[in-house]
Amino acid sequence: QVQFVESGGGLVQPGGSLRLSCAASRSGFSVYAMAWYRQAPGKQRELVAAITSGGSTNYADSVKGRFTISRDNAKNTVDLQMNGLKPEDTAIYYCNRKYNPVNWGQGTQVTVSS
Secondary structure: OOOEEEEOOEEEOOOOOEEEEEEEOOOOHHHOOEEEEEEOOOOOOEEEEEEOOOOOEEEOOOOOOOEEEEEEOOOOEEEEEEOOOOHHHOEEEEEEEOOOOOOOOOOEEEEEOO
């Protein structure tokens, strides 16, 4: 089965930016709608942004206008550009299929703090 590896997290000050990247372990994922999710301590995992195979996007209200999801089907990657970061964006970020997620990776930690 396909595996997803997330990278690009780190510690950033409020108002800063990060770019997360997700690599799929094998080809074929281009047919799937993909998404970035996040899970903050003590909270359930939530969908942050999604992108269809054709490139249409949608976002959670909490990140709309600040985050941008993109994909490169030739490279089997899905990126998340995060601008204007807020402390409430602190979480572990994961990528996976939007529908019927499989094989959750380890995620990448994003910490927004001064």
